[in-house]
Amino acid sequence: MxxxxxxxxxxxxxxxxxxxxxxxxxxxxxxxEPEIALMIGEPWEDMRQRSSAAIGPAIPGHYWFKIPSTDARLRFVDPQYGFVTPLARFLSVSFDDERVGNVRMSPQIEPLLLDDTLKVVLDLQDQLRAAGWTPIRIEEDPPFADTPEWRARLRDVNKGGTSYWHAGNQYQVMLVVGRFKDKKRPTEERYLITLALATPWTNP
CATH class of the missing domain: 1.20.5 (Single alpha-helices involved in coiled-coils or other helix-helix interfaces)
Structure with missing residues (x-):
């Protein structure tokens, strides 16, 4: 050689x-990445011990909520219906007498451009489908898609979009996307995503 x-x-x-x-x-x-790893209805302390992101203790006998002390992603650890979100700046977990109640969060750390918004939302929907979740109320609120029609709808500040998903009769997820006026980037179209997770609150 x-x-x-x-x-x-x-x-x-x-x-x-x-x-x-x-x-x-x-x-x-x-x-x-710091994460909150939880099951709906489990003891609050089980969630705290499993999670790598710090979150405060529940208050015995009360219904309230806590927010992690750092940015954190959500890992829903149900063995059948589990999914994982991107890192979130806002993630609120409620408790009812020391048990995990529901989750409301924005799975992003800043307002996103439309392409990035669709990427996050479509990935979440793909995870839900793969885990056996089914979209509901699809006539009024169909699942998000990367189509010219959906892009035009999301760009309309008076419309936006919402999609609902059921995991059997155990859980429900709501995904919402809307335009957001970002003062840091006033000339750009930016968007916020909202994800809510709880036991079902609407009929299929």
């Missing part, structure tokens, strides 16, 4: 090693 070939081979090994190391670091960083 010539000197040039040996140098090239060694350089290739170094590049491969660096690539593998960077991949591991990225995966580790993603897996280390």
């Amino acid at each position: 010539s000197l040039m070939h040996r140098v090239g081979w060694r350089l290739g090994v170094v590049v491969l090693a660096v690539t593998v190391l960077l991949t591991v670091v990225v995966i580790q960083l993603l897996s280390d």
Whole structure:
């Protein structure tokens, strides 16, 4: 093997090693994102112990809510209907006499552009479908889609969109997307996503 070939081979090994190391670091960083991992109806302390994001204790005998002390993603850990959201700046979890009640959150850390908004919402819908959730009220509120019609509807500040999903008769998810006037970027179209998770509150 010539000197040039040996140098090239060694350089290739170094590049491969660096690539593998960077991949591991990225995966580790993603897996280390703070999260609230919960089941609806479980003891509040079980949720606190499972979650890597800090959240305060429930108040015995009261119905109220708590917010994590940092940005956090939601991991819904139901063995059949589970899903994971992106990192969220706003994530509110209610409790009723020391048990997890419902979740209301915005699965983003800033108002998003339309392309990014659709990416988040469509990924969440894909997770729900794959886990066995079914869309409901589709005549009035069909699932979101990346179509010219949906884009025009979302750009309309008076419309926006809502989609409802049921997991059997156990849980319900509501996804809402609307235009948001971002004072930091007044010339850009920005959007907010709202996700609500609870036991069913509407009929299919």
